[in-house]
Amino acid sequence: MNKPYVYITRKLPEDQIKPFKDDWEIGMWESETEPVDKETLKKEARRADGLLTMLTEKIDEELLNDVPNLKVIANMAVGYDNVNVEAAENKGIIVTNTPDVLTDTTADLAFGILMAAARRIVEAADYIRDNKWDNWSPLLLAGSDIHHKKLGIVGMGRIGQAVARRAKGFDMEVAYYNRSRKYEVEEEGLAVYESFENLISTSDFVMSLVPLTNETEHLFNGDVFRKMKKEAIFINASRGKTMDEKALYEAVKGGEIKGAGLDVFEEEPISSDHPLLTLKEIVCVPHIGSASKETREKMMNLSLQNIQSVLKDEEPKTPVH
Numbered sequence: 001m002n003k004p005y006v007y008i009t010r011k012l013p014e015d016q017i018k019p020f021k022d023d024w025e026i027g028m029w030e031s032e033t034e035p036v037d038k039e040t041l042k043k044e045a046r047r048a049d050g051l052l053t054m055l056t057e058k059i060d061e062e063l064l065n066d067v068p069n070l071k072v073i074a075n076m077a078v079g080y081d082n083v084n085v086e087a088a089e090n091k092g093i094i095v096t097n098t099p100d101v102l103t104d105t106t107a108d109l110a111f112g113i114l115m116a117a118a119r120r121i122v123e124a125a126d127y128i129r130d131n132k133w134d135n136w137s138p139l140l141l142a143g144s145d146i147h148h149k150k151l152g153i154v155g156m157g158r159i160g161q162a163v164a165r166r167a168k169g170f171d172m173e174v175a176y177y178n179r180s181r182k183y184e185v186e187e188e189g190l191a192v193y194e195s196f197e198n199l200i201s202t203s204d205f206v207m208s209l210v211p212l213t214n215e216t217e218h219l220f221n222g223d224v225f226r227k228m229k230k231e232a233i234f235i236n237a238s239r240g241k242t243m244d245e246k247a248l249y250e251a252v253k254g255g256e257i258k259g260a261g262l263d264v265f266e267e268e269p270i271s272s273d274h275p276l277l278t279l280k281e282i283v284c285v286p287h288i289g290s291a292s293k294e295t296r297e298k299m300m301n302l303s304l305q306n307i308q309s310v311l312k313d314e315e316p317k318t319p320v321h
């Protein structure tokens with residue numbers, strides 16, 4: 001019997017792939033760093049029974065119109081806005097993602113960029129590197145406190161809850177806004193529910209952890225930034241398109257808010273001439289929320305296991321619906 005064909009859109013380590021080699025024929029894009037080109041992806045998807053994709057691949061309706069054998073798309077990310085799930089499901093293709101295994105790692109990074117922006121850590125490190133440190137002085141690189149301040153989390157899923165736990169450890173006051181109330185979070189004393197309007201206008205730190213959908217695209221726009229406190233710092237660790245980047249730039253430049261910590265951008269990657277990088281009050285990192293070696297290995301393994309389950313006619317561990 002022919003083995004099923006699985007195409008992996010990025011070069012993954014051999015020790016991850018090896019356990020599946022007896023069961024599948026495996027095709028893999030040759031680069032670890034560059035995404036697969038559209039034509040190759042189309043050609044491989046046309047042949048594949050299973051696809052293991054990254055968030056850099058757009059799996060749209062056009063591509064899904066020509067995948068006669070495809071049974072499963074395992075997206076190696078918790079977010080899956082790059083996959084047209086409805087179109088896939090209409091064709092009976094199962095889509096899976098990688099929740100849980102990355103929750104704490106992503107929360108660590110989200111809290112890390114909050115701290116970096118508040119305490120000007122990147123700017124301070126550059127200060128020494130640029131040989132500017134002549135003296136200690138009372139207000140040299142003075143930032144904002146984190147402890148006892150108010151954090152407003154928009155999007156109280158698993159990662160939001162993990163961030164709230166970290167914030168509690170810093171004696172912060174934590175509020176959240178979510179489409180649906182999370183009573184268990186409130187009962188645990190992790191965060192109090194507030195309306196979006198109230199949360200954005202009273203928080204010292206506003207963090208976007210919402211998935212990208214039609215409703216959340218540009219949720220954080222000029223209007224919203226204007227309603228924030230002048231001292232507020234905006235953090236985005238979900239998807240870049242949940243914010244209007246131009247409006248954020250204007251808000252920080254014009255002193256409407258104090259700064260930002262960003263792991264994600266409207267169009268990725270950004271280059272060194274991006275306007276956001278001209279503002280020292282904004283800390284930018286290149287979409288590394290889940291990027292610890294341990295977690296990335298778990299994400300690879302979970303994606304491979306999900307494909308294995310579907311190809312064996314079993315329930316995958318983490319389907320998106």
Ligand code: DGY
Nearest residue numbers: 076077078079289290
């Ligand atoms: C995800 O899993 O959606 C993250 O953005 C990837 O790090």
